[in-house]
Amino acid sequence: MADDARKDDEDGLDTRRVAAILDAVEAGNTAALSRLLARMHPADVADLLEQISGEQRRRLLAMWSGEIDGDILSEISDSIREEVIESLPASVVAEAMRDLDTDDMVDILEDLEEPAQEAILSTLDKADRLAVEQALAYPEYSAGRLMQREVVTAPEHWTVGEMIDHMRSVDWLPDQFYHIILVDPRMKPVSYVTLGRLLSARREVGLKDIVEESFRTIKASDAEADVAYLFNQYHLISCPVVDAHGRLVGVITIDDAMNVLDEEHQEDMLRLAGVNDESSVSDGALETARRRLPWLMVNLVTASLSALVISRFEATIEAIVVLAALMPIVASTGGIAGTQSLAVAVRALATRDLTQANARRVVMRELGAGLLNGIGLALVLGLAGTLLFGDVGLGLVLACAMMANQVVAALGGVLVPLTLNRMGLDPALASGTFVTTLTDVMGFFAFLGLATLVLL
Numbered sequence: 001m002a003d004d005a006r007k008d009d010e011d012g013l014d015t016r017r018v019a020a021i022l023d024a025v026e027a028g029n030t031a032a033l034s035r036l037l038a039r040m041h042p043a044d045v046a047d048l049l050e051q052i053s054g055e056q057r058r059r060l061l062a063m064w065s066g067e068i069d070g071d072i073l074s075e076i077s078d079s080i081r082e083e084v085i086e087s088l089p090a091s092v093v094a095e096a097m098r099d100l101d102t103d104d105m106v107d108i109l110e111d112l113e114e115p116a117q118e119a120i121l122s123t124l125d126k127a128d129r130l131a132v133e134q135a136l137a138y139p140e141y142s143a144g145r146l147m148q149r150e151v152v153t154a155p156e157h158w159t160v161g162e163m164i165d166h167m168r169s170v171d172w173l174p175d176q177f178y179h180i181i182l183v184d185p186r187m188k189p190v191s192y193v194t195l196g197r198l199l200s201a202r203r204e205v206g207l208k209d210i211v212e213e214s215f216r217t218i219k220a221s222d223a224e225a226d227v228a229y230l231f232n233q234y235h236l237i238s239c240p241v242v243d244a245h246g247r248l249v250g251v252i253t254i255d256d257a258m259n260v261l262d263e264e265h266q267e268d269m270l271r272l273a274g275v276n277d278e279s280s281v282s283d284g285a286l287e288t289a290r291r292r293l294p295w296l297m298v299n300l301v302t303a304s305l306s307a308l309v310i311s312r313f314e315a316t317i318e319a320i321v322v323l324a325a326l327m328p329i330v331a332s333t334g335g336i337a338g339t340q341s342l343a344v345a346v347r348a349l350a351t352r353d354l355t356q357a358n359a360r361r362v363v364m365r366e367l368g369a370g371l372l373n374g375i376g377l378a379l380v381l382g383l384a385g386t387l388l389f390g391d392v393g394l395g396l397v398l399a400c401a402m403m404a405n406q407v408v409a410a411l412g413g414v415l416v417p418l419t420l421n422r423m424g425l426d427p428a429l430a431s432g433t434f435v436t437t438l439t440d441v442m443g444f445f446a447f448l449g450l451a452t453l454v455l456l
Contacts, residue, residue: 013044013051021048025056030063037064046075049084061087068092070099078111085116094123101174102128103148103256106135110145135250143227144220146260147241147250150174154207156182156190161203163193178237178253182207187247189240191215217242220249224260229352231257264350302437306331309441313448316456322389323451326398329381331443334405337373338435341366341413346428349421356422363414370410374403393454401447405439412438 017036024033037045049057057080061068065088073096076084085093085108097105097120105124109117109132117136121129131149138144152173154163163180167173179192191211201210214234218227218241230236231254241250310317310327317323345362348354354362382399386392412435417427 013040013047018048018051021060022052022056025060025063028063033060033063034067037067042069042071043075045072046077050077050080054083057084058087065089065092068096070096070104073097073108074100074104081108082112082116085112085120090119090123093120097124098128101148101150102131102135102250103146103252105132106145110136110140138220141224142220143218143222143224143241143252144249146224146227146256147220147252148174148256149250150177151181151240151248151251152177152179153181153183153187153189153248154193156184156208158207159203160198160201160205160207160210163198163207164203176253177251179212179251180207181240181248181251182211183248189215189217189242189248192238192240194237217246218252219244225264227252228257228260228264232261232351298433299436302433303440305437306440306444309444310448313444313452316448316452320394320451320455322394323448326385327444327447330398330401330405330447331440333377333402334409334439334443335436336409337370337406338409338413338439339432341370341410342417342431342435343413345414345417346431349417349427354418359418363411363418366410366414367407370407371403373410374406377406378403391455394451397447397450397454400450401443404446405443408442409435409439 017040021033021036024030024036040048049060052060061084068084068088073081073085073093097108100108105128109120112120121132124132135144135147135149150172152167154166158166177195179194180198181189181192183189191208192215193207193210194212197210197212198207214236216230216234216236216239218230218239220241220243227239230239231252236254236257238251238253240248241252243249345354345366348362378399381402382395384395385398386395389395416434416438417431420427420431
């Protein structure tokens with residue numbers, strides 16, 4: 001099995017490799033474990049640590065702790081990172097952190113408790129510690145936390161040749177960078193030059209003659225969500241970060257901005273389902289239940305509203321028993337329609353495609369779509385109800401209730417997140433519960449109310 005896994009060294013993390021690694025851990029075979037993990041990408045090692053149980057993870061780290069580097073630590077999920085760091089010798093953590101840029105150091109440290117932060121900071125070089133502490137002083141989820149301090153700069157009057165000679169003479173350049181930022185004497189960024197244009201220009205060409213038109217700056221206090229939006233909207237590769245006085249303090253690169261977009265997308269998807277965005281597959285049953293229970297309790301309360309509506313029509317249901325079987329059709333179809341509208345609206349708010357300027361048009365579009373869907377479903381359900389039960393009145397009630405609930409679902413799916421967003425609340429967090437309750441209550445009320453009026 002180990003041989004099969006080694007043959008697939010470049011194929012990432014697969015079932016055979018995981019099984020071989022766990023066999024080596026179980027057998028206490030450190031040599032075999034090292035061979036299996038040696039050529040794996042740091043992201044795959046991080047995935048492995050997240051997927052196995054806590055006991056298996058602790059045993060693996062005890063056998064292989066000396067090989068953990070900064071790239072692996074930066075890839076590990078926040079949900080288990082502190083546990084992993086606490087399982088490693090302080091010397092291993094210190095050495096791993098020294099390999100990282102400041103933005104990756106901050107990403108790791110900001111999720112740790114203060115004693116753990118201080119223990120790691122104490123092992124860093126003075127310059128690295130100062131840079132990390134300055135970054136941690138910025139508000140959480142701000143550009144100041146996201147940026148890296150290692151920035152390649154040049155006076156705006158330099159030539160291409162001078163810049164190339166300078167870069168060859170220093171030993172502190174970041175492992176990866178995309179722009180050379182041109183600054184004035186007050187260290188305020190004025191433009192930037194891509195490495196591609198620098199390398200393709202003649203030595204005597206001035207840097208200011210080959211600058212990029214995409215240049216812009218970000219304030220260190222800006223929200224990281226705004227930063228991710230700028231990168232996505234204007235196709236940026238990197239962007240300088242300035243302080244309150246406009247002086248250069250760091251740079252944000254596209255990988256960090258895309259990580260923010262990915263995290264926000266995951267958070268929205270989880271919150272729409274009423275799941276805590278810190279949940280992880282490595283969580284135990286008790287922790288998972290604790291995080292999900294609050295929203296289940298909220299759903300329990302809101303579901304009681306539907307039960308209250310149904311209880312008001314007990315006499316109608318007793319008189320026409322078939323209504324009890326047909327109620328879920330109207331309510332569940334409305335719930336699906338509401339979820340469709342809600343998903344589109346929440347995503348549009350996140351990407352800023354849905355704003356106050358075009359909200360009216362979007363609402364009218366959803367209203368039209370809900371009405372058209374309602375008419376189509378009403379025709380089908382009304383005809384089916386008439387043919388199956390031989391009652392034209394029942395078919396008419398089904399059709400009208402379906403049409404009404406589709407309109408309510410479409411409007412609720414867009415108006416609820418818009419309202420929550422305007423109130424400064426996260427539309428992804430509570431919209432699902434409100435929309436589901438709205439469609440259930442209105443579906444039952446419309447169906448049973450019409451049945452009472454028409455059939456009794």
